[in-house]
Amino acid sequence: MLIPLSGSVELRRGGDQHILLPGSAAHIATGDRGTLANLGPVPVSLMVVASPPEFAAQMATWPAA
Secondary structure, eight states: OEEEEESOEEEEETTEEEEEOTTOOBOOOTTOOOEEEEOSSSOOEEEEOOOOHHHHHHHTTSOOO
């Protein structure tokens, strides 16, 4: 998961283009490839959230809070 904290970034993958701004997010599945480009003069800061697929599957079985 990519979460922009500042700046704007272009995500290209599989022929698709997505513009990510602060407050948005993009999921990139295991094995997917993409490219990122800064679209403006402001440095881009991204929070990257990653986990092994097994952990995500296990989390899905947790009871709702």
